[in-house]
Amino acid sequence: MRTPNASATLRSRIEWIDTDAAGIYHNSTVTRLVESAEASLARERSLDGYFPVAPRVRFEADFEAPLFFGQEVITTVTVTELGRSSMVFAFEVWGEEFDGAPRVRAAKGRYVTVHLDRSGPGRPQSAPWPSDWVDRLTAS
Incomplete structure (x- = not known):
């Protein structure tokens, strides 16, 4: 199998819905x-129809620091x-400098997705990734 060369970074913000009453993220x-x-990443690599056929089968996270309402966050997968x-992802979530505190890694971890064939009757079964998706995930 070829070596993957796919990642994505997303800038967002911790919203009120993400927090408890003290303003600290869940x-x-x-x-x-x-x-x-x-x-x-799926949009950037044109993996149309990815989510309905790629459920997470394992997810693990280490929570290292709190994030706060209004704090800018950088997430990389x-x-x-x-x-x-199957496909294994690593991720990091970083809280940017906030209220005088320095930038900090809030969480890191990994997760696994499995490609499912949903074309037949009954329960979906794991199936090879589409070759065009493999090409897009391994392209430079």
Whole structure:
């Protein structure tokens, strides 16, 4: 299998809906930020129809620092492994300088997606990634 060469970086902001009453982000916000960056990668690489056929089968995160309402955030996802029917992503979520505090990594982790064939009846089964997607994920 060819080496993946795909990543995306997304700039966003912690919104009120992402926080508790004290204005500190919920851990689940990391999943939303990471999935937004992953969606950006899918758009940039023209992986049309990616999300309905690529569920997450594993997700792990290390939460290292809080993020706050209004804080700017940089999220990066990188494809680190591209198998026959699975793909491994690494991610980092960084909180930019805020209220006098320096830039800090808020979370890091990895997750795995699996390509599903949903064309037949019954339960979807894992299937090889489409060759054009592999080409787009390994292109320079």
